[in-house]
Amino acid sequence: MNKVSFSYLDELNEVQRNAVTTIDGPVMVIAGPGSGKTRVLTYRIAHLINSGVHPGQILALTFTNKAAREMKERIERVIGSSANKIWAGTFHSLFARILRVEAHRIGYPNDFTIYDTDDTKSVISEIVKTMNLDKKVYAPGVVRSRISSAKSNLITPKAYAVNEELLAYDRMNMRPHIHVLYDKYVKKCEKAGAMDFDDLLLQMFKLLYQNPDNVRSKYQNQFKYILVDEFQDTNYLQYEIMKLLIEYPDSPRNICIVGDDAQSIYSFRGASIENILMFETDFPEVQVFKLEQNYRSTNFIVNAANEVITYNSNQIKKKIWTQKEDGKKIKLIKAATDNEEGKRVSDSIIEQKNRFNLANKDIAILYRTNAQSRVFEENLRRFNIPYRVYGGLSFYQRKEIKDFLAYIRMVINDKDDEAFKRIINFPKRGIGNTSVEEIAKIAEDNGMSMWEVINSIELNSRAKKSIGEFVSIIRESKAKIDKLDAYEAAKFILNKSGIMTMLKADGSIESRSRMENLTSLLDGIQEFVQDDTLEINEEFSNDKSLSKFIQNISLMTDQDENNADADTVTLMSVHSAKGLEYRSIFVVGLEENLFPSYMSLADPSQIEEERRLFYVAITRAEEHLTLSYANSRYQYGDMRFNDPSRFLEEIKDENIDGLIGITRESKGFGEPKILGNFKPLKPKTASLNINPDDFSASPISKIIPGARVLHLKFGEGQVLSVDDRQIATILFSDAVDSPEKRIVLKFAKLQVLE
DNA sequence: GGGGGCTATGGGGGG
DNA sequence: CATAGCCCCC
Numbered sequence: 001m002n003k004v005s006f007s008y009l010d011e012l013n014e015v016q017r018n019a020v021t022t023i024d025g026p027v028m029v030i031a032g033p034g035s036g037k038t039r040v041l042t043y044r045i046a047h048l049i050n051s052g053v054h055p056g057q058i059l060a061l062t063f064t065n066k067a068a069r070e071m072k073e074r075i076e077r078v079i080g081s082s083a084n085k086i087w088a089g090t091f092h093s094l095f096a097r098i099l100r101v102e103a104h105r106i107g108y109p110n111d112f113t114i115y116d117t118d119d120t121k122s123v124i125s126e127i128v129k130t131m132n133l134d135k136k137v138y139a140p141g142v143v144r145s146r147i148s149s150a151k152s153n154l155i156t157p158k159a160y161a162v163n164e165e166l167l168a169y170d171r172m173n174m175r176p177h178i179h180v181l182y183d184k185y186v187k188k189c190e191k192a193g194a195m196d197f198d199d200l201l202l203q204m205f206k207l208l209y210q211n212p213d214n215v216r217s218k219y220q221n222q223f224k225y226i227l228v229d230e231f232q233d234t235n236y237l238q239y240e241i242m243k244l245l246i247e248y249p250d251s252p253r254n255i256c257i258v259g260d261d262a263q264s265i266y267s268f269r270g271a272s273i274e275n276i277l278m279f280e281t282d283f284p285e286v287q288v289f290k291l292e293q294n295y296r297s298t299n300f301i302v303n304a305a306n307e308v309i310t311y312n313s314n315q316i317k318k319k320i321w322t323q324k325e326d327g328k329k330i331k332l333i334k335a336a337t338d339n340e341e342g343k344r345v346s347d348s349i350i351e352q353k354n355r356f357n358l359a360n361k362d363i364a365i366l367y368r369t370n371a372q373s374r375v376f377e378e379n380l381r382r383f384n385i386p387y388r389v390y391g392g393l394s395f396y397q398r399k400e401i402k403d404f405l406a407y408i409r410m411v412i413n414d415k416d417d418e419a420f421k422r423i424i425n426f427p428k429r430g431i432g433n434t435s436v437e438e439i440a441k442i443a444e445d446n447g448m449s450m451w452e453v454i455n456s457i458e459l460n461s462r463a464k465k466s467i468g469e470f471v472s473i474i475r476e477s478k479a480k481i482d483k484l485d486a487y488e489a490a491k492f493i494l495n496k497s498g499i500m501t502m503l504k505a506d507g508s509i510e511s512r513s514r515m516e517n518l519t520s521l522l523d524g525i526q527e528f529v530q531d532d533t534l535e536i537n538e539e540f541s542n543d544k545s546l547s548k549f550i551q552n553i554s555l556m557t558d559q560d561e562n563n564a565d566a567d568t569v570t571l572m573s574v575h576s577a578k579g580l581e582y583r584s585i586f587v588v589g590l591e592e593n594l595f596p597s598y599m600s601l602a603d604p605s606q607i608e609e610e611r612r613l614f615y616v617a618i619t620r621a622e623e624h625l626t627l628s629y630a631n632s633r634y635q636y637g638d639m640r641f642n643d644p645s646r647f648l649e650e651i652k653d654e655n656i657d658g659l660i661g662i663t664r665e666s667k668g669f670g671e672p673k674i675l676g677n678f679k680p681l682k683p684k685t686a687s688l689n690i691n692p693d694d695f696s697a698s699p700i701s702k703i704i705p706g707a708r709v710l711h712l713k714f715g716e717g718q719v720l721s722v723d724d725r726q727i728a729t730i731l732f733s734d735a736v737d738s739p740e741k742r743i744v745l746k747f748a749k750l751q752v753l754e
Numbered sequence: 755g756g757g758g759g760c761t762a763t764g765g766g767g768g769g
Numbered sequence: 770c771a772t773a774g775c776c777c778c779c
Binding site: 063064065090091092093114116117136139197198200201265266268269368369370371391425428430431432433434435463554555556573574575576597598599600613635636 | 755756757763764765766767768769
């Protein structure tokens with residue numbers, strides 16, 4: 001029955017095997033890209049379980065939802081359904097889960113609200129306004145990041161107020177009052193029963209550190225084995241939480257950290273490479289395993305990665321290597337404009353699919369900023385290449401979804417002033433800014449929530465009647481949530497809110513899509529109600545209330561994962577590509593000011609982080625790596641000109657193939673004139689399967705009317721005519737859209753068939 | 755006091 | 770290009 005099999009150990013190389021089987025005491029795995037890190041992690045967990053560890057005693061922490069999901073899936077494949085007993089997930093989601101049970105011990109309600117970045121910024125703006133500070137100087141984003149990094153370094157508002165270094169920095173930037181804002185912000189969140197993303201860590205720390213009712217030992221006993229993925233991305237606070245969980249008298253200190261300093265790309269949110277050094281000091285008995293053999297990429301790609309990273313001065317010495325063949329050289333696409341870049345990349349994707357028999361899902365386009373996706377989306381659509389965009393504005397960040405969720409938040413936690421402000425006058429019911437500010441002021445002065453104010457204080461605002469309407473919507477909804485299941489309750493609230501009525505009345509295409517989104521959120525809630533799979537810990541699993549549903553929604557940043565197996569090209573930021581691999585990778589927008597980002601140019605350490613980011617990007621590729629840049633692009637509404645990225649120069653020429661396509665010396669405006677044929681292809685174009693080795697382009701002089709030719713993209717065709725500009729009209733009978741194509745001979749790859 | 759339209763400004767990455 | 774803030778009219 002429970003036959004224990006250790007056969008998976010045969011699939012590992014020696015270093016990997018040692019990293020998997022050394023289960024006692026602290027272990028550090030330094031894992032280069034493609035070195036089988038995830039395999040080591042999953043097999044290590046499988047090995048723990050095979051060695052008699054109960055799955056519920058394992059805590060496996062990751063940074064992104066995507067990494068967590070992938071880890072869980074892979075563990076399940078190895079050990080079966082008991083995998084769902086493992087505490088595997090992101091720091092934020094697992095700590096939120098614990099705090100949902102324990103928060104009352106540290107003065108928070110267990111059904112605390114989670115503030116996302118927008119909520120946080122809005123709270124800060126409010127404080128800046130009431131303090132009569134300049135909102136340009138105290139931009140909410142800037143203030144938020146100061147507060148966030150204070151929290152990440154365990155600096156309380158009190159400590160901040162006397163920390164000369166921080167104060168001096170703020171004075172230098174003409175923001176001497178940040179410590180006051182920090183203090184007020186924390187108090188406001190506490191009063192609203194809300195935690196921001198940093199609080200999920202900070203309050204977890206507080207819980208373990210202050211140790212009410214000896215709660216710490218409960219979790220120390222529960223988590224006998226701790227694993228941390230992407231350790232180079234942890235911040236000080238996360239490190240301290242780990243230590244509280246692992247360090248106690250006679251602790252076996254079973255902690256395994258996995259990471260790669262060369263892939264540290266999150267210092268902007270407080271991650272610190274120093275944690276790796278600190279770990280070696282705090283756990284001197286640590287056993288270190290270095291995984292340097294790369295199983296992912298061919299040699300040209302590995303070489304390029306090694307070359308690029310040598311330009312960084314701060315790094316743990318290691319060199320990745322591969323036994324694979326040289327493979328294809330790196331391709332470079334040089335475009336005149338961002339739009340041409342989009343076209344050439346799409347063009348190149350079609351060519352690769354045909355020449356190398358790649359599926360769409362083997363291909364990913366990686367960019368530095370999410371805003372770059374638009375041009376690629378447009379062009380991929382034009383070529384009828386199915387694609388999927390990760391990141392950017394997720395489903396839960398859409399306006400209509402946030403509005404509806406704000407209603408639900410209000411119904412569940414009426415102290416949630418951020419939700420209150422969002423919906424008090426949405427849909428429009430005649431309660432303007434003046435009234436809202438009056439309510440906010442009274443709330444502030446009396447230490448009440450805004451909801452309490454409108455329920456207890458007679459306002460002289462003439463919006464009184466409308467406020468009454470709002471109160472009854474929320475009250476009636478409140479009366480329902482305990483009687484109905486999450487789905488019925490949500491449907492009731494949505495109806496009451498009037499959002500749907502408003503959208504229906506509007507009738508625009510946009511409104512219709514908003515209504516669809518709301519309906520699909522309701523579907524999601526229905527699914528949640530009917531879902532019968534068990535969660536990690538049974539004490540959490542029977543709650544089907546609406547409150548339970550929305551509790552972790554702020555943490556759900558990924559887009560719907562329903563069709564993860566669909567055959568689509570993937571578009572995403574380099575950050576979210578970490579940990580993934582594709583047969584073919586396009587890294588686009590390689591220009592100074594963009595990649596590396598203009599934000600990083602002044603600071604050498606930030607340039608190094610950009611370089612690590614580039615390192616991450618190129619090491620995602622298994623066989624094909626294409627780098628592209630544009631001489632000019634539209635940014636912030638007008639045309640900008642950027643130089644090619646310094647990172648391109650850091651790759652030795654011997655690893656790079658010649659240019660693809662036109663080299664335009666002129667940095668002119670507008671569309672390049674000649675770009676081949678960009679009419680849309682029908683989807684599911686039959687792959688032509690032309691072996692590139694059998695293909696050799698013929699000289700232009702051979703392309704004459706009547707000749708039979710082979711084209712890499714369009715297959716076999718017959719030349720009808722060639723005009724004096726050397727443009728041939730060719731009949732491709734297999735082409736799905738229009739069989740007749742005009743081909744510019746100067747750029748076309750045509751082979752004359754005898 | 756509230757709502758709609760126009761102008762000015764800022765624009766990174768993720769939980 | 771998107772959003773916030775401002776002005777002006779209802």
